[in-house]
Amino acid sequence: MKDVLLLVGAGQIGMAIARRIGFDKKIIIGDKNLVNAKKIADIMYNAGFDVNYLEVDLADRISIKNYIQEAQKYGQIGMLINAAGVSPS
Known part of the structure; x- marks a missing residue:
């Protein structure tokens, strides 16, 4: 198993x-x-x-819990890149 890197925000x-x-590392890209x-994964x-x-x-x-649970199937999550923009509107 590899260390897992989460990337939220596919840009x-x-x-x-x-x-x-x-x-x-195993990179799991998540985006709304x-x-x-x-596209980014490819x-x-x-x-x-x-x-x-x-x-x-986000x-x-x-949705966040499901993302984490799926990522943990590949190994221990060691890093998170939050490149997603979340607007309150």
């Missing part, structure tokens, strides 16, 4: 950080928009990273 900034610190998560996979992606809504406690 360019989060991807850049994950590429920098995610070498030899599953299409965005898949880019990272093609660059040689071990990546999975999931839908996660404004929903159940």
Whole structure:
């Protein structure tokens, strides 16, 4: 099992950080928009990273718990990159 890195917010900034610190880790990308998560996961996979992606809504406690539980199936979570923007509106 590998150490797990969580990336929440599938965008360019989060991807850049994950590429920098995610070498030899299992990276689980979470985003409210599953299409965005898949797009970033595909880019990272093609660059040689071990990546999975999931839908996660940071404004929903159940969604966050499900994201964490799924990520723990791959190993111990050691890092979190929160690159998601959450608006109160």
